[in-house]
Amino acid sequence: MSLESLDAPITAVTVFPDRARITRRGTVTLPAGEHRVACGPLPLGLLRDSVRVSGHGPAAVAGVNVITRREAASDDAAVTALEAQLRELETRIGELLDADTVATARERFLARLAMRGAGNLAQGEVAAAARFADGLDEQLTALHRDRRSRELERTDLHRRRDAVERRLMDLRGSARPDRLLAEILLEVDSGGGEVELELTYLVPGASWISGYDLRLAGDRLALTWHGMITQRTGEDWPECQLRLSTARPAGALTVPELDPWFVDVFHPAPPQVYGMTVGGAPMAAAAMPAPAPGAAPMQAMAPKARAAVRETSAAVEEGPVAATYTPLKSVAVPADGTAHRTLIATFDLEAKLDHITAPVRAQEATLRATVRNTSGHTLPPGQAALFHEGDFVGSTRLEPWAPLEERELALGVDDRVRVERELVRRAASRATLGSTRRTDAEYKITIANHSPRPISVTVLDQLPVSRDAQIAVRELHAKPEPAERSDLGVLTWKLALPPGAGAEIQFGLRVESAKGVDIAGWRD
Structure with missing residues (x-):
């Protein structure tokens, strides 16, 4: 049985979130009979069970073995x-x-x-x-x-x-290390001829993540979706057919089944004399920071502005549980761990713009876009850079976004909308025999629109919520009347302000407590 060598460069790469599938193609001319065809070197970390061979020509594949070829001692x-x-x-x-x-x-x-x-x-x-x-x-x-x-x-x-x-x-x-080879066993038909072989295998050490640019222009939100590819597989990928898949190959898949759910009488464990541990309550997860403040929206561009350069989009294949994207432009990805970006898609989404403010926390107004995903794509999670026209205003994290799902996106602080909140009155009375102690507080919120267009503003504030029957909270007055009141004391006002206009909100509250009861959690 003769041993032949196959020159099969990388022609296609499919990158998954945690690995990659490599495709090599090559052609070899063989006479009739049984032959061993060696293809390599291959990366040492490839998953050997994933190696597959197919092809075209007057031959049958009898099997494929992955072997390690040890280098002979140097005769230099x-x-x-x-x-x-x-x-x-x-x-x-x-x-x-x-x-x-x-x-x-x-x-x-x-x-x-x-x-x-x-x-x-x-x-x-x-x-x-x-x-x-x-x-x-x-x-x-x-x-x-x-x-x-x-x-x-x-x-x-x-x-x-x-x-x-x-x-x-x-x-x-400088000598070559041990090499990994795929040895393909072929049975060539009588007469022989040219055989085209395709070798595929999976390698760990490769991944891709999504990155986004969100650019607001008027009431349109342009979303540009990029794939960031990194790999340390041991072999460089040339410019070839590159595909990005959201599938997650697994070593073993099973259909979920439930075991019986038993309940029984609790039997306490006997006390331990030694080996005791001291437990503690779990810490609450820290809140995610708000998006970084940024510049306000820019004015509309002049009508004679030149058309923007066009961007290509990837072809998409939707499967039952995953999608595969093929960018129109291939990129070479060396095995050095650096990130390489390729465009997946770009599309425009309609955005409903308004402002939202919670001056009890921060006396500023955030521009908010309510956007529905009409792209038809299921967008994976990823970091998104926010732009107002050409100005970068901050970044945010996009969670998985399904088609037709609606999202609220914070687009930065708008400094042209001024917000102030102040305590205008506070009165406290001491408790007497058989009476309660009262604390009254009145607040004023002012909002001013200094932008050249009308805006909608949602204002949030709150009343304290009692967790003890000895403390009672009452709303004294609110002007104008809130649009919504929640069971947890959140008051919501919705205002429409023309350019250069302002509005004022006043509300008061009373907290009553029994004699001898100290109140915790009070703030002005």
């Missing part, structure tokens, strides 16, 4: 020479260490010999003792001199060994 002459040099250096360093060991043993022997000879020579001739001492001095001096010489040589050898090891690391690092 430079590497071989450096390895031999490294062995020589290591050998010489070992010889010097052996010489030091021998010298240390000889020094110990001379020390013992000096102790024994000193006692014997103490009663002999002085000249003989002096000659013995001189001989010991010469030998010990020679030992120390040789040790210093070996230390210098060893330092030089270590330096040379480190240099050789660094050079070897550089040469070995």
